[in-house]
Amino acid sequence: MIIEPEVGKWIPPQPTRYNLDWADLATIDLSIYDKPGGKQQLAAQLKRIVENDGFWAVVGTGITQEEMNRVYSLGNFFFMNYTEEQKRVQEVDFEHGNYFGYKVRGNKTVFGTKVKDNVETFNIAKFTEDGLFEPYFKQDFISRFHDELERISKRLFEVARKLLVLFAIILELEENYFVDRHRYNDPSDDHLRFMKYHPRSQEDDNLVENTWARGHTDFGTLTLLFNQLVSGLQIKTSSGKWRYVRPVDGGIICNVGDTLSFWSGGYFKSTIHRVVRPPPDQVDAPRIGVFYFVRPGDHAQVEVAPSPLLRQLGLYKPTQPITGTEYVRARVRDYHYKSEYLKQNNVKFRVGEFEIKDGFE
């Protein structure tokens, strides 16, 4: 692997020495996926996981920890070496519910205080065959690392694609049921994401209950997150307790989002999660994250899937479909087109027949 001198090598942060309240995350090994009976075995494993807590780790994806570190180095380079003006060449357009591009840190206040959000986000659309999203690739960073970003975007999607097959198997649907609604070369708001959380003072964190990202469920179908060494991500378990997600060497943390939950009539849980101030031995480290967010295809009809399993469980009901874009744009706008992030407790977001709770204590 060539490390371009100007990119530099990102030094992975040391894991925390604190014994935090860790979640029991199950791990599935995708390396058996193509073996005889592999998919069935994995589907059975995943079924047990998503009936309870919709978070798990995958290993055996073919993406090594070293390769992930290289992608972290790229993210670090983006955040550190471009000026705000260069980053803002392509900005998110929350007014129209469009999340491609760059979101500056500190453009929202948190929980009605003067404390600002501490997150920079950079979302890179898909590298489709027809170059549909090229207009969103204006930043120098994307031109410079185009092929490498394309490779990683497609490899992450490939992990997601396998998981989508497993979800169809679980629901006893035709194997490609979800894949057909999430094709890499079809338009969708899928994105590869880099995030950077900038440490805040203890005083400011105290004012916002140590919240770095408030409790939420993910909007789309699936979220993939590269092994994260800076602890802070917590999931709300079925017992109502917040538990930390621990690092998984060479692993990718995955979770079910709201559209997959819709498609399954609520059978797959889109688990509530948040990010809190990291433990004292990590709090000064900038926290970079690398993600792939799978959103429903623009033209996909989101509805409860005609699944024999869901019928048997009494979870199937015919619904009026909503299209992927209609839902995604409305949701992104509703969540982000604001000057403040409030708690939103007991606030509900609705599109068509789908209803999602927003804030969570």
Ligand SMILES: O=C(O)CCC(=O)C(=O)O
């Ligand atoms: O930074 C993290 O670990 C999680 C971020 C997150 O939940 C999100 O962006 O949806």
Ligand SMILES: [Fe+2]
């Ligand atoms: Fe999330």
